[in-house]
Amino acid sequence: MRARRVxxxxxxxxxxFSQAVALSQSVNQSGTLLVNxxxxxxxxxxxxxxxxxxxxxxxRVANGTISFQGEQIxxxxxxxxxxxxxxxxxxxxxxFSKAFVSAGIEMMGTIRExxxxxxxxxxxxxxxxxxxMTHYGGVAEASLRQASVAATTDSDKKALQLLTNEYNNxxxxxxxxxxxxxxxxxxxxxxxxxxxxxxxxxxxGQALAAMALSGEYEDAASCx
Amino acid sequence: xxxxIEQLGAIRExxxxxxxxxxxxxxxxxxxMTKYGGAAxxxLRLASAAATTDSDKKALQLLTNEYNNxxxxxxxxxxxxxxxxxxxxxxxxxxxxxxxxxxxGHALAAMATSGEYQDAASCx
Numbered sequence: 001m002r003a004r005r006v007x008x009x010x011x012x013x014x015x016x017f018s019q020a021v022a023l024s025q026s027v028n029q030s031g032t033l034l035v036n037x038x039x040x041x042x043x044x045x046x047x048x049x050x051x052x053x054x055x056x057x058x059x060r061v062a063n064g065t066i067s068f069q070g071e072q073i074x075x076x077x078x079x080x081x082x083x084x085x086x087x088x089x090x091x092x093x094x095x096f097s098k099a100f101v102s103a104g105i106e107m108m109g110t111i112r113e114x115x116x117x118x119x120x121x122x123x124x125x126x127x128x129x130x131x132x133m134t135h136y137g138g139v140a141e142a143s144l145r146q147a148s149v150a151a152t153t154d155s156d157k158k159a160l161q162l163l164t165n166e167y168n169n170x171x172x173x174x175x176x177x178x179x180x181x182x183x184x185x186x187x188x189x190x191x192x193x194x195x196x197x198x199x200x201x202x203x204x205g206q207a208l209a210a211m212a213l214s215g216e217y218e219d220a221a222s223c224x
Numbered sequence: 225x226x227x228x229i230e231q232l233g234a235i236r237e238x239x240x241x242x243x244x245x246x247x248x249x250x251x252x253x254x255x256x257m258t259k260y261g262g263a264a265x266x267x268l269r270l271a272s273a274a275a276t277t278d279s280d281k282k283a284l285q286l287l288t289n290e291y292n293n294x295x296x297x298x299x300x301x302x303x304x305x306x307x308x309x310x311x312x313x314x315x316x317x318x319x320x321x322x323x324x325x326x327x328x329g330h331a332l333a334a335m336a337t338s339g340e341y342q343d344a345a346s347c348x
Contacts, residue, residue: 098337098338101337102333102334102337105229105333105336105337106333108233109232109233109236109333112233112236112237113236113237113240113241116237116240116241116260117237117240117241117244120241120256120259120260124250124255126248126250131248132244135244136240136244209226209229209230210226212229213225213226213229
């Protein structure tokens with residue numbers, strides 16, 4: 001990864017140099033090198049129509065470090081300065097962001113609380129009231145919003161859709177009992193035993209937890 | 225890590241259900257303790273079996289403390305019901321033990337996210 005990035009930086013450096021520096025056709029002169037928003041004067045050698053700069057000078061201009069290991073030259077440069085062309089690096093779009101994983105785990109925790117409380121409420125013939133929906137649904141909804149704000153990478157955004165589906169399914173599951181109570185419909189205590197929607201919610205929760213642990217997005221049928 | 229996250233989820237369920245039960249003056253019965261305490265205890269055993277590294281073992285101690293605190297928190301309401309002691313609906317508002325459980329849960333979740341053990345005063 002680092003080697004690939006260094007190669008990209010070097011290419012970028014040469015490209016920018018070619019475009020940003022007006023060099024005469026003299027064999028050896030000084031020019032301004034621009035790398036990732038950092039600039040500096042470096043010696044430039046023209047040879048066979050190409051421009052060459054000292055790799056140590058390149059490292060210095062880029063605020064990087066350089067070391068030599070056998071035949072390998074290891075050049076490490078810090079991140080690009082904001083607002084420069086180099087900020088277009090795609091690294092931030094790979095995998096889950098830490099903030100999203102944290103928010104996602106919190107969100108899944110609220111869904112677990114909601115589902116568990118619904119199960120206990122139904123089993124004990126307690127009423128699923130609007131207060132119940134506000135207590136658990138409100139917390140889950142706020143948590144979903146937090147996850148939405150934290151979603152920055154492509155993986156975050158795809159997983160956010162699954163979290164949203166999980167929230168919607170949980171809402172639907174609880175709401176049917178609230179509706180049944182409002183309509184004075186009898187609610188058997190074993191209503192959630194072998195209930196397909198409840199099992200789907202559980203399976204989706206497990207799939208999302210596994211994703212959080214692995215750090216990689218993987219679509220889950222139970223979350224659709 | 226997987227077992228720890230599962231265990232934390234079980235504690236959250238327990239605490240949330242206790243909060244709702246107390247707020248609505250529902251009874252904290254032995255059945256309540258069995259449903260939520262049993263799930264949390266089972267989760268703790270799984271986490272214990274999965275703990276292999278030094279960090280795992282240190283975090284396991286914090287998880288155990290969290291479980292014990294949660295058990296203590298719920299058990300006092302069960303005891304109060306058995307002794308026919310009145311339980312105000314706002315019993316858990318500003319309750320230090322309940323707040324400690326929340327804080328410890330947050331600390332453990334942060335550890336799970338970072339992947340690194342860090343001692344947390346709220347878990348002692």
